[in-house]
Amino acid sequence: MRRSLNTTITLNNGIKMPQFGFGTVRLAQTDDEKKAIILEAIKTGFRKFDSAARYDSERALGAAIKESGIPREEFFIGTKIWSTDMGKDRVIEAFEESLEKLQTDYVDLYMIHWPAPHKYLITWQKMIEIYEAGKARAIGVSNFNIEQLETLYEKSTVIPAVNQMECHPSYQRLLIRDYCQKHGIFLEAYQPLAHGLYLDNPTVAGIAAKHEKTPTQVVIRWHLQSGIVPIPRSTSAGHMKENIDIFDFELDTDDMIALNGLNVERSVNNFAPNCMDPTFFTY
Numbered sequence: 001m002r003r004s005l006n007t008t009i010t011l012n013n014g015i016k017m018p019q020f021g022f023g024t025v026r027l028a029q030t031d032d033e034k035k036a037i038i039l040e041a042i043k044t045g046f047r048k049f050d051s052a053a054r055y056d057s058e059r060a061l062g063a064a065i066k067e068s069g070i071p072r073e074e075f076f077i078g079t080k081i082w083s084t085d086m087g088k089d090r091v092i093e094a095f096e097e098s099l100e101k102l103q104t105d106y107v108d109l110y111m112i113h114w115p116a117p118h119k120y121l122i123t124w125q126k127m128i129e130i131y132e133a134g135k136a137r138a139i140g141v142s143n144f145n146i147e148q149l150e151t152l153y154e155k156s157t158v159i160p161a162v163n164q165m166e167c168h169p170s171y172q173r174l175l176i177r178d179y180c181q182k183h184g185i186f187l188e189a190y191q192p193l194a195h196g197l198y199l200d201n202p203t204v205a206g207i208a209a210k211h212e213k214t215p216t217q218v219v220i221r222w223h224l225q226s227g228i229v230p231i232p233r234s235t236s237a238g239h240m241k242e243n244i245d246i247f248d249f250e251l252d253t254d255d256m257i258a259l260n261g262l263n264v265e266r267s268v269n270n271f272a273p274n275c276m277d278p279t280f281f282t283y
């Protein structure tokens, strides 16, 4: 299929979401600097943005969208609730604070950032209220494992539209991807470039040379052709342009096999064992 930057996929509730987005964690120090980077991303063509209360990027994102002069409906805004606001008391209030910072009266995707034990189920019920009130067009989760997704599946009435997880060629999340696919949940890939891990990888470099593209472009194509939703971040206008200049080539079967062969199912985050496993670790 011929794709472009804002080609959409259809989520499990029927709403459409661009398959390619822009991440907003650690963009810059000040809101003005963050806003300038987001405006550059909008100018480059991005319309889907990933934010979170925890990233402190909502205010800059809301301001950039307003300043762009482009109608709100043309954007797909995703944001997330952080663990300290989860539970029965603060969810609605935290959501309203996000709306206020984003200068909007609805979000396109509202997610639970981390499956804080004992809190994620009740938080999900509250998010269903937000969804049913029409203030979030879709709701989803992030960093959930299969067991936690199963809990939502069994104990609630709405299945997450998205599970946002670390994912890239050496950490392909095959088991959970398979689970998500079977249950109509899209896998959105955070750290899709693994912070530059593939820039020097000989397999990726070989494929890039064959197509006269860069290693980063090859990795983004791998995501799109694997049915994953990548949300790379960049503070550089040059990198932004490079990252979207990927719609004039296609990875062939040999390329995909070689890239799939890089999988070691290991995170690039240099944390202690189990630190990023939500079964063991909580914020």
Ligand SMILES: NC(=O)c1ccc[n+]([C@@H]2O[C@H](COP(=O)([O-])OP(=O)(O)OC[C@H]3O[C@@H](n4cnc5c(N)ncnc54)[C@H](OP(=O)(O)O)[C@@H]3O)[C@@H](O)[C@H]2O)c1
Residues within 6 Å of the ligand: 022, 023, 024, 025, 026, 050, 051, 113, 142, 143, 164, 165, 189, 190, 191, 192, 193, 194, 195, 196, 216, 231, 232, 233, 234, 235, 236, 239, 240, 242, 243
């Ligand atoms: N849900 C969660 O728990 C969670 C966790 C982490 C991240 N996220 C989300 O996922 C998004 C993406 O993850 P991430 O930002 O951590 O990592 P990433 O997108 O994999 O990597 C970002 C890094 O790649 C560099 N880069 C981008 N394009 C490049 C290019 N063409 N050539 C060379 N380097 C390039 C950027 O540098 P330059 O700025 O110099 O371009 C930046 O240092 C985040 O922004 C956030 O929205 C979610």
